Amino acid sequence: MSSTDTAATPLAKDGSADSASVEAGLDALETVQAQRTPLSVVLRQKVLPPVLGVVLVLVVWQIAYSLELTTPDKLPSPADVWHSLTELWYAGTLFSIIWTSVWRGLSGFVLSVVIGTPIGLLVARIKPVRAALGPVLSGLQSLPSVAWVPAAIIWLGITNSAMYAVILLGAVPSIANGLISGIDQVPPIYLRAGQTLGATGLRGARHILLPAALPGYLAGLKQGWAFSWRSLMAAELIAASPDLGLGLGRYLENQREFSNMSGVLLGILLILFVGVAIDLLFFSPLERHVLRSRGLLVNSR
Amino acid sequence: MTTALTTSPDAPGAGRPDGDTAVRISHVHKTFGRPGTAAPVLEDINLTVAPGEFVTLLGASGCGKSTLLNLVAGLDKPTSGTIEVPGGRPALMFQDHALFPWLTAGRNIELALRLAGVPKEERRPEAERLLELVRLKGSYRKRVHELSGGMRQRVALARSLAQGSQVLLMDEPFAALDAITRDVLHDEITRIWAEKQLAVLFVTHNVREAVRLAQRVVLLSSRPGRVAKEWRIDLPQPRRIESAGVADLSIEITEELRGEIRRHVQH
Numbered sequence: 001m002s003s004t005d006t007a008a009t010p011l012a013k014d015g016s017a018d019s020a021s022v023e024a025g026l027d028a029l030e031t032v033q034a035q036r037t038p039l040s041v042v043l044r045q046k047v048l049p050p051v052l053g054v055v056l057v058l059v060v061w062q063i064a065y066s067l068e069l070t071t072p073d074k075l076p077s078p079a080d081v082w083h084s085l086t087e088l089w090y091a092g093t094l095f096s097i098i099w100t101s102v103w104r105g106l107s108g109f110v111l112s113v114v115i116g117t118p119i120g121l122l123v124a125r126i127k128p129v130r131a132a133l134g135p136v137l138s139g140l141q142s143l144p145s146v147a148w149v150p151a152a153i154i155w156l157g158i159t160n161s162a163m164y165a166v167i168l169l170g171a172v173p174s175i176a177n178g179l180i181s182g183i184d185q186v187p188p189i190y191l192r193a194g195q196t197l198g199a200t201g202l203r204g205a206r207h208i209l210l211p212a213a214l215p216g217y218l219a220g221l222k223q224g225w226a227f228s229w230r231s232l233m234a235a236e237l238i239a240a241s242p243d244l245g246l247g248l249g250r251y252l253e254n255q256r257e258f259s260n261m262s263g264v265l266l267g268i269l270l271i272l273f274v275g276v277a278i279d280l281l282f283f284s285p286l287e288r289h290v291l292r293s294r295g296l297l298v299n300s301r
Numbered sequence: 302m303t304t305a306l307t308t309s310p311d312a313p314g315a316g317r318p319d320g321d322t323a324v325r326i327s328h329v330h331k332t333f334g335r336p337g338t339a340a341p342v343l344e345d346i347n348l349t350v351a352p353g354e355f356v357t358l359l360g361a362s363g364c365g366k367s368t369l370l371n372l373v374a375g376l377d378k379p380t381s382g383t384i385e386v387p388g389g390r391p392a393l394m395f396q397d398h399a400l401f402p403w404l405t406a407g408r409n410i411e412l413a414l415r416l417a418g419v420p421k422e423e424r425r426p427e428a429e430r431l432l433e434l435v436r437l438k439g440s441y442r443k444r445v446h447e448l449s450g451g452m453r454q455r456v457a458l459a460r461s462l463a464q465g466s467q468v469l470l471m472d473e474p475f476a477a478l479d480a481i482t483r484d485v486l487h488d489e490i491t492r493i494w495a496e497k498q499l500a501v502l503f504v505t506h507n508v509r510e511a512v513r514l515a516q517r518v519v520l521l522s523s524r525p526g527r528v529a530k531e532w533r534i535d536l537p538q539p540r541r542i543e544s545a546g547v548a549d550l551s552i553e554i555t556e557e558l559r560g561e562i563r564r565h566v567q568h
Contacts, residue, residue: 019488023436023451026482030449193399196374197464198390198416207412211403294402295446 108167120179145170170231178220182213323500329382365526407441
């Protein structure tokens with residue numbers, strides 16, 4: 001055979017023009033055009049229902065208030081809570097309160113990622129480590145991290161370090177566990193394919209294992225954030241010290257001490273709002289992007 | 302067994318692993334579990350594939366044909382015997398396309414190029430060239446889930462070729478495809494095999510497919526897997542799977558295959 005690498009041989013040319021067009025036809029027939037849902041549909045199907053849900057809660061709340069089921073100092077109206085919010089806003093402290101907690105929560109979370117990721121990798125890939133630490137990690141995940149607050153205070157005093165310790169103890173296990181289950185669910189065929197391509201050892205971890213485990217890892221990060229936020233609020237509620245500054249948990253506890261129920265409700269709503277907002281702004285889009293690009297997201301028409 | 306076939310072994314081309322051998326399998330045994338307790342999967346397999354030769358391994362289930370391919374690919378080690386692939390790590394294609402869903406079609410190929418040590422600036426054009434070779438020009442940015450089954454296997458083929466090996470192992474790569482797509486891919490692999498002058502070791506349980514593609518068909522017996530018989534096929538390429546020549550030989554080989562399977566009735 002006298003052909004070079006790229007020139008078609010006479011042998012190949014014969015029937016192949018015919019089969020090329022069949023092939024092109026098959027490709028056209030079998031390719032499904034992925035469609036993006038129009039904005040109006042997204043608004044109607046994804047945005048409207050939760051908004052209606054919130055409105056419903058407000059209506060029920062207002063009705064309960066109007067019927068005077070209990071005294072206003074136990075159940076203030078939505079307007080009272082709104083008033084507490086505007087008060088904070090005009091006092092100029094609203095954002096500093098939120099920021100104190102969010103900064104603490106996010107930096108604690110980032111620290112948890114830095115610590116939890118290598119732990120997850122080691123537990124997932126090294127058998128003796130897994131046998132030793134796997135059950136401990138699962139156990140820690142079901143332990144409410146508020147249980148660590150007294151211990152953290154005795155060890156570290158009422159300090160920022162105690163806050164971070166509680167966040168870490170809450171978030172690290174769930175981040176590590178997310179990565180472990182992500183790695184466990186990697187189809188073995190990817191690892192074999194990687195191996196035949198020459199991706200072994202660290203190159204295999206970098207090019208095959210970690211990207212393949214990303215969906216599970218992201219789910220773990222998402223849960224890790226929820227745990228960070230919860231742990232932090234518990235810690236702020238319990239630990240009081242002027243050194244710690246005024247965060248959301250402390251604000252909530254202060255309002256309880258003043259028996260100011262609309263302030264308490266505002267505190268609860270702000271904690272809820274921040275937790276959900278960070279999830280919606282950051283983790284959900286990231287997760288959706290990863291799943292969609294892998295064809296793992298079922299398009300709801 | 303002579304190795305002289307349609308390719309001329311006296312003129313070894315550039316990049317050829319060796320003058321006359323692409324794969325040499327000598328006295329290979331394979332047993333899973335502890336030797337002595339479990340029945341051997343492969344027993345004394347001897348097989349040589351010449352550079353540029355297309356060989357199909359044919360057998361019923363349990364004949365260890367995929368096991369043998371894994372051994373050649375280096376994914377597993379033989380219990381005894383040796384396997385030589387002078388040109389280095391061979392490329393392997395699976396029944397499942399095994400493309401990475403977190404990468405686009407083009408990036409899948411580029412990853413293979415990168416792992417094969419191709420410099421960064423050459424990867425993109427080379428990936429485009431390989432996509433063009435499998436007639437998927439313009440699919441560089443496509444995600445795996447956006448491609449049909451046949452297109453995925455062609456990207457997988459391009460990714461295998463990106464490894465730059467002159468030996469291509471194929472483990473029932475078309476078994477999950479519909480008959481029309483499979484026909485077209487038979488033409489495709491025949492064309493690329495001839496163009497690239499690859500040595501191909503192709504595993505299948507489909508007799509007609511084996512005859513349609515190969516220069517040599519090797520029948521393996523089941524439990525333990527042994528080389529039962531070989532046929533040399535001189536029909537000109539590209540063949541059609543419906544042609545009389547392919548059909549006649551398929552009948553003969555099917556009879557042998559059935560005979561091999563019948564031997565297991567008593568056991």
